[in-house]
Amino acid sequence: MAHLRLVFAALLAAAPAAGENFVFVDRTGEAGIRFHHEDGGSGRRYVIEIVGAGVAVLDYDGDGWPDLFFVNGHPLPGDPGGATVGNRLFRNRGDGTFRDRTEAAGLLDPPDRLRYGMGAVAGDLDGDGDPDLLVTHFGEERLFWNRGDGTFREASGAAGATDPRWTTSAALFDPDRDGDLDVYAANYLDYAIERHRDCVSPVRELLAYCHPQEYPGAADSFFENLGDGTFRASPVPGSEDGKGLGVVVSDLGGDGAPDVHVANDTTPNFLFRTAAGPDGVRFFEEGLPSGVAYNEEGLPEAGMGNDFGDVDRDGLMDLVVTNFDFETNTLYRNLGEGLFLDATASFGLGSESLTELAFGCDLADFDNDGWLDLVVANGHILDNIASIQSNLTFAQPGQVFRNDRGRLRRRRRSEGDFARPRVGRGLATFDYDLDGDLDLALANNRGPAELLENRGGAEAGNTVGLLLIGAEGNREGIGARVRLAGGAVVQEEERRAGASYLSQHDPVLWFGLGAAEGANHVSVRWPSDNEEAVGSLPAGAVHVLKEGAGRVASIGIGAGVVR
């Protein structure tokens, strides 16, 4: 069991709350992460150049330290450079540094296998206890089985989890309730290099990337895991007109049936309710009646990334969707009974997100006060936007919005190096140094990847991490919902695989506790529908919870852990 290979350290009590200041500090160089995204552009402005790419957090070697997988582009016709290093896997060495283990892990593509990558998602698709890797492309997905020895093996023909179209984000879930993980894959445009069109800006007559309305959308795909290492692919009915970029899953009804939100670019967003039946999974598109298809004006927005999280701590998962410039990052309040309301203004997001073009995002607690903050990676899609619209730039600063008891406020002093302009796309949050606060991994378009350390988050409040191991359902407890009482508020969080934009966050669920020294009560509703009370858990540790067995291991976290 991979996760049981954790080194059990003595529990370290996190420092008591010393304030609420935290700031993101660039640690990319010190950490040894050297990755440059290649868009493959030649000046023709193929629309695929501006979409990628993503980053996935996974513990591929089961040592308890979260690793990173960055997705890369590929030279396109006419690209004068014509080279790419391909995707890269960085192993977390546990001392604050990473090592490129792409080749050693069997993920180094020979030149004839290099393809134009988009995003990645990791999860235990074959139920053997370690995370496998699904990489989406402009073209067919690629599936890599984790052998459990630190190496991967590419599945032949992606084991059926393939779609020749342009797939962007993917998420793992178990809508048929058979105990293995299936895949929802969003497809973007029905586009091919051969059908490329030259588009110009209406204002300056400059050659620019085409509006998505220039191409038809493409139906999303559902890959049903057949449990024997193969998948059955089928289009998701009702998704035909979508132009999907972001996918995130939540059990909104609390009935164990996962719901899928798809952020569509300029077309109405989807919310698929699912139902397992004798003939397989059925999808019901309810974006419009649920209130998440459009913004408050009744207009579709240019959706990019998305995430669920209980922003107002009422026990219901709210939804954030990142959008184009001069559209807000839209935050939908979950009102219960399957209804959402665009409450962007009353959540405090109405003005600060207007001039940014937003992609990767996460609703997560960066100052450990128990309230979910919001981070957003920004960057325009037009490399010549400054010539078209004078107050905009291609590279744009990231943003931090701190949650002040249910209302989000821009917190510039916490942005630190995140405020540096970049062409932001994928974003994943994780505690790479296991010091008790959430850091950022950024996958930027045509630029270097970045690792930003959260400094001060751990000092601002205590935290507890939960790593789930399913027994009756999928092995990672993906789809489980955890309820935790402790600190100022009761928190609920779900274990997800796939969110943000083309990306995946930490497999560990993190809960900020403020000054509380532990959680008074923790309960888990597993994907199998088993409800399990775990009892109290001390702060300052990642606790491994196994379905039916409660806490089976703990690893201390804190400043002294990083070697």
Add this chain to the structure above:
Amino acid sequence: MRVIASLGASLLLSAALGFGAQDPEALLRSGQRWLDAGNARAAVESFRRLVAAAPDSRSHYYLGVALLQDDRPEEAVGALRRAESLAETPNPALTLSLGTALLRTGASQEAIEVLMQGARHFPRAAPILVQLGYAHYTRLEGEMAREALRRARAVAPNNAQAPFYLGLAEAALGALEPAAEAFGKAVVLDPGNFEAHVALGRTLAQLGRPERAREAYRAALATAPGLPAALVGLGRLELEAGRPEGAVASFEAALAAAPRHRQALYNLAAALALLGRMEEAAAVRRRFAEAAAAGEEPGRSLSRTRSKARPR
């Protein structure tokens, strides 16, 4: 409205400068009367005869103004260019009209050049600065729009158009606080400008100030009873405040005036669903879907109207 306002300003300017005080007076007065009566077509005919009788700068100018009012901007540009070539000295009314006509033809860069030249000759001519700011605004040149409109406000603090368009420019730059300030000034200077009241309401709502937004929408309704945009704004505030009953009343009132108002339909469905009136909500959703399919969009939120960076 914008062009009409500009034409009115240019005519006022021309009157102030004595531009129309030449013969043949009868044709001139006839054309002016038609313009005053709103019959641009007849005015064009009168001024054509004036041009034939006295082909000078003034005649071509009036013909250009009438053509513009008759929604024939390309022809207006020709007449106004001719007037410009015949004029002995730069004329602010002519400059404003020509800039406006060029803007109407889509030749925004040419319009800006004409208006900038006019602004250099007549730095205190607020209507020219306002039109220059608006021209920049249409080209997504928010900072230049802001600069021109700030200058207009500085030289003519009582000009009600300058702060209104400045508010639009600020909103287009994502600067909602300055936008709210500018719209606030606009409604003080011209309390009858219901568009400015609505713009102020929307901006304040986006800034998270629902009470002040509500006041602005109510002021708009006091000026323009039944105005759908203001009613929808009020309804949204009710909805966000957790008062769906009040929201339903507002949205239904908006739909009484504009039965296919997309935003009203969308939010009415949401409010009805919150009240548990599911069948009614579904019926309204169907109406919304029809309106959406027909591509009917009410005025988009000010801060989003400039998102034209994506090529089409």
